[in-house]
Amino acid sequence: MRFELAIEEEFICATAGITLEQYYASPDTMLDAQIKTRDMLQSVYDCGQFVQFYPMLSSYAEASVFGANVEFGQGDQIPWVSNAPVFRCIEEALEAPLCWGSPGDLVTRTLQFYCKMRKKAGAALPVCIEKCVSGPVTTAVLLLGHDFFADLLCEPERAAALLRKITDVELEIRARIQQATGAVMTSTWIFDDFAGMMNPDMFREFVLPCYERIYTAYGRFGRVLHSELLSREHLRLAKQILDISYFNPASAQNITIAEMRDVMGPYFDWQIKPADLSLPPVELRALMQTVCAQAPPLVSLYPYSNTPPENLALAIEFLRNDSGGAIRA
Numbered sequence: 355m356r357f358e359l360a361i362e363e364e365f366i367c368a369t370a371g372i373t374l375e376q377y378y379a380s381p382d383t384m385l386d387a388q389i390k391t392r393d394m395l396q397s398v399y400d401c402g403q404f405v406q407f408y409p410m411l412s413s414y415a416e417a418s419v420f421g422a423n424v425e426f427g428q429g430d431q432i433p434w435v436s437n438a439p440v441f442r443c444i445e446e447a448l449e450a451p452l453c454w455g456s457p458g459d460l461v462t463r464t465l466q467f468y469c470k471m472r473k474k475a476g477a478a479l480p481v482c483i484e485k486c487v488s489g490p491v492t493t494a495v496l497l498l499g500h501d502f503f504a505d506l507l508c509e510p511e512r513a514a515a516l517l518r519k520i521t522d523v524e525l526e527i528r529a530r531i532q533q534a535t536g537a538v539m540t541s542t543w544i545f546d547d548f549a550g551m552m553n554p555d556m557f558r559e560f561v562l563p564c565y566e567r568i569y570t571a572y573g574r575f576g577r578v579l580h581s582e583l584l585s586r587e588h589l590r591l592a593k594q595i596l597d598i599s600y601f602n603p604a605s606a607q608n609i610t611i612a613e614m615r616d617v618m619g620p621y622f623d624w625q626i627k628p629a630d631l632s633l634p635p636v637e638l639r640a641l642m643q644t645v646c647a648q649a650p651p652l653v654s655l656y657p658y659s660n661t662p663p664e665n666l667a668l669a670i671e672f673l674r675n676d677s678g679g680a681i682r683a
Contacts, residue, residue, distance in 0.1 A: 355646055357673040359395070359404035360625070360656040366391045367430070368659035374430045378411060381470040385481070398663075399670050407475065408484045409467035413545070415460035416488040417496040419523050421453050424460055430659075439499035444512045447497050448519065461486055461527055465534045483535060487527050489546020489581070490517045490564040506556060514560055521564040528572050541576025543602075544568060550583025550608060558591050565596055573599075582606055586613040593617050604656075611648040624650035628658035631665050638665055642672045 367377050370387035377384055388407050396402025412433035414424045423437045441447040453459050464486050472481040494502045494516055506513045532539050549561050569577045579592055580602040586609055592598050601614060601622040614622045630641055645653065653673055657666050 355653060355673045356651065357653040357655060357670070358623070359401055360654050361391060361395075361405050362656070362658075363410060364430075364432075364659040365657050365661070369394050373428075374432065375426065375428055378426045378433070381409060381467040382474060384409060384467065385471045385474055385479075389479070399667065401670065406484060407471065407479050407481045409464045409471055410485055411460045411464050411467065413485065413488060414496065415464055415486050416520075416523065416527065417493050418458050418460040419452050419454060419527075420447070420493070420497055420520075421450060421458075422496055423458055435496060438496060439501070440497045444498060444502070444505045444509060444516055447494075447516055448512060452523065461530065465530060468534055483531050485543075485545070486531060487524050487543075487545065489544050489549060490520045490524065491549040491552070491561060492546050493520045495548045503551060506552070506560065510560075517560060517564050521567055524568055525571055528568075539572045540574045541578070542568060542572040543578040543580060545580045547580075547582045549581050550585065550588055554585070554587040554591060557588050558595070562591065562595055565592070569596055569598075576600070578602060580604060583608055585609055586617065589614065589617045602654075604654075611645075611650050615650075620651040622650070623652035623654045624648075625654045625656055626669060628656055628661060631655065631657055631661045631669060633665070635665060635668055638668060639672065642669060646673070 363374060363377060366387050367374055370390040372383065372387055377387055385407060388405055392402040392405035395405060412424055412426075414422055414433065414435055417435065417440070418424050421437075421440050422435045424433050425436045426433050441450065455462060464483065468481065468483050475481050498505065502513065528539055528542060544565055546561070549557060552561065565579070577596060577598045578600045579598045581588075582604050584592075584603070584606075589601060589609065599621060601618050603609060603614065603622065604625050605627050606625075611624055624645060626642070626645065630638065633641065655666070655669050
């Protein structure tokens with residue numbers, strides 16, 4: 355069974371023996387921690403290849419350009435937006451100036467981290483920028499709270515205008531990534547968990563035009579969509595209208611492996627979540643058997659800081675072992 359590891363900050367910090375506070379404070383520390391995690395995963399699990407080297411300053415970097423105040427706490431506190439919702443009404447959000455170059459602009463800080471990490475790594479490590487953007491609906495919810503969904507019904511023209519404004523910023527972020535890396539972006543991700551909270555008709559009307567602008571500009575050879583709340587109908591529309599090339603459902607709640615296969619063929623994955631990897635070993639093995647019997651094209655293991663090492667070893671060995679009950683895709 356094909357598999358990968360989704361390696362995030364919390365796991366990296368636990369492996370490297372540092373706090374999130376230390377990790378986010380320094381590009382040198384960030385890169386050193388990622389290297390230590392790669393070396394550990396390689397020596398213990400033969401999985402070092404799944405560690406990527408990139409700057410990551412929370413999933414709120416995009417929202418920070420609109421004025422979201424992202425706090426990096428002490429110790430192992432996870433970053434949070436201290437002024438959410440950022441705006442009191444949609445008109446305020448539409449009129450607000452962007453915060454490029456301000457002390458709170460995490461996009462610019464991420465690009466600065468990238469340049470320092472790439473310089474430190476030299477030619478030995480392929481430092482990239484993997485996550486510096488989010489998605490139009492998810493950012494709109496960060497800016498206005500769940501009132502944004504009421505705005506879609508009560509003020510549809512203004513709601514659409516805000517999604518266009520956010521998309522403008524997402525395009526600008528990608529342009530700045532291109533400038534920093536010196537490489538033309540021909541494949542891109544959209545991370546938009548909250549998009550699935552719209553019904554499919556609204557998803558088609560309000561969301562897909564935003565995605566189309568992004569994919570047309572930066573997704574010539576790869577259109578990847580990450581969204582955890584999509585249904586089969588949402589996914590069908592995204593595939594039919596935009597021809598997305600890969601779907602990453604992560605902790606999907608409203609779609610099954612069979613439904614994804616029906617829409618995407620072999621171009622999707624299925625995640626074993628941190629909570630799953632913390633189950634008692636007997637229950638974890640039973641879950642793995644259930645998932646693998648449905649033959650997803652790729653299984654993504656998502657270890658967290660508190661994932662028992664023996665459970666991660668069990669999951670990896672299960673996926674590598676033909677006798678584990680998996681059906682080959």
